[in-house]
Amino acid sequence: EPEVTQTPSHQVTQMGQEVILRCVPISNHLYFYWYRQILGQKVEFLVSFYNNEISEKSEIFDDQFSVERPDGSNFTLKIRSTKLEDSAMYFCASSSVGPETQYFGPGTRLLVL
Amino acid sequence: KQEVTQIPAALSVPEGENLVLNCSFTDSAIYNLQWFRQDHGKGLTSLLLIQSSQREQTSGRLNASLDKSSGRSTLYIAASQPGDSATYLCAVFFSGGYQKVTFGTGTKLQVIP
Numbered sequence: 001e002p003e004v005t006q007t008p009s010h011q012v013t014q015m016g017q018e019v020i021l022r023c024v025p026i027s028n029h030l031y032f033y034w035y036r037q038i039l040g041q042k043v044e045f046l047v048s049f050y051n052n053e054i055s056e057k058s059e060i061f062d063d064q065f066s067v068e069r070p071d072g073s074n075f076t077l078k079i080r081s082t083k084l085e086d087s088a089m090y091f092c093a094s095s096s097v098g099p100e101t102q103y104f105g106p107g108t109r110l111l112v113l
Numbered sequence: 114k115q116e117v118t119q120i121p122a123a124l125s126v127p128e129g130e131n132l133v134l135n136c137s138f139t140d141s142a143i144y145n146l147q148w149f150r151q152d153h154g155k156g157l158t159s160l161l162l163i164q165s166s167q168r169e170q171t172s173g174r175l176n177a178s179l180d181k182s183s184g185r186s187t188l189y190i191a192a193s194q195p196g197d198s199a200t201y202l203c204a205v206f207f208s209g210g211y212q213k214v215t216f217g218t219g220t221k222l223q224v225i226p
Contacts, residue, residue: 031212043157043202045213056212091157093214101145102206102214106156 002026004105006092012111013082021077021108023092032075033093033102034067036060043091049075082112115140115207119217126193127225134188134220136203141181148177148188149202151219157202161188193224 005024013019025032034046047057049067066078075094079086089109093102116139126132136146148160161170161177163186169178176189190197203217 033213035214035216042218043204043214043216045215048212050212058213089156101162104149104157104159109154 006105010109023075025094029094029096031095034077035091036088038088087112117217123221125223136186138184138205142208144206147204151200195224195226198224
């Protein structure tokens with residue numbers, strides 16, 4: 001069964017460094033998403049992406065964040081200058097013909113020191 | 114505001130017991146509702162997805178029901194096992210043009226051998 005994959009599974013970085021989290025959505029899917037979960041808190045929506053542009057973003061998704069689909073398979077989340085409070089689990093999701101049925105990846109745990 | 118609430122926040126039961134986890138949501142206009150399992154510090158495992166036109170879904174020992182009019186869903190786990198110990202998350206895709214899934218805070222289940 002096709003699945004969403006994410007790399008790396010864990011990443012440790014120093015505050016102020018740039019990180020890129022990578023996702024490979026299910027191959028025929030057209031809608032892509034990023035969510036995050038700070039330890040002990042609920043999963044929160046960050047951004048949705050369709051037709052090579054951001055279609056919706058939350059207040060969390062500020063200028064430090066960006067998303068890109070650099071080729072036909074990858075979907076990336078970049079954090080330009082990481083802060084301690086960016087430490088969280090980041091989940092990628094994708095969906096096919098509509099945004100309502102989203103398939104989630106296993107997550108990348110980011111730790112900012 | 115569209116919100117998802119899960120009560121209780123934690124539940125401890127002896128092995129073999131049948132149990133029910135509850136999820137409530139503030140807006141009955143939904144596309145679907147999904148139940149996930151999350152092991153401590155790990156990613157999301159999708160358990161069951163109920164479309165808005167459906168009343169319930171079953172998978173093995175799990176049965177999820179949906180009552181849109183009352184804004185409620187339940188996840189029934191039969192004959193609980195220690196391996197069922199995890200946090201169970203309810204996630205709702207609300208209608209209304211928003212492309213995001215809204216998660217509840219979860220119920221942390223412990224099944225005692």
